[in-house]
Amino acid sequence: MTQDRAPSDLDRRIADAKAAEAARTGSAVPKAPADAKGYKQGSRVLMDLIGMPLGGGVLGYALDSWLHTLPWFLLGFVALSFVAAFRSIYKISKERAE
Numbered sequence: 100m101t102q103d104r105a106p107s108d109l110d111r112r113i114a115d116a117k118a119a120e121a122a123r124t125g126s127a128v129p130k131a132p133a134d135a136k137g138y139k140q141g142s143r144v145l146m147d148l149i150g151m152p153l154g155g156g157v158l159g160y161a162l163d164s165w166l167h168t169l170p171w172f173l174l175g176f177v178a179l180s181f182v183a184a185f186r187s188i189y190k191i192s193k194e195r196a197e
């Protein structure tokens with residue numbers, strides 16, 4: 100009688116068969132995990148919270164230094180960029196994460 104093979108051997112053979120089938124059909128690109136959209140949404144929120152106020156601050160400071168009106172454009176653009184960031188986050192939160 101032959102010995103039973105270990106489950107890891109079966110898993111390896113299944114993975115090899117899937118890889119061979121993917122190479123044969125040309126669909127070798129793996130699909131994204133199920134939680135990838137949620138991760139992307141979180142990254143977008145983080146980038147909005149960091150990038151928008153930073154960009155508003157840089158733009159406001161540049162306008163202030165050019166027009167010699169320090170700190171009015173800086174304060175205005177930072178405030179507007181925070182409003183825009185939270186509006187964007189609100190829109191992201193309404194999307195379904197699947």
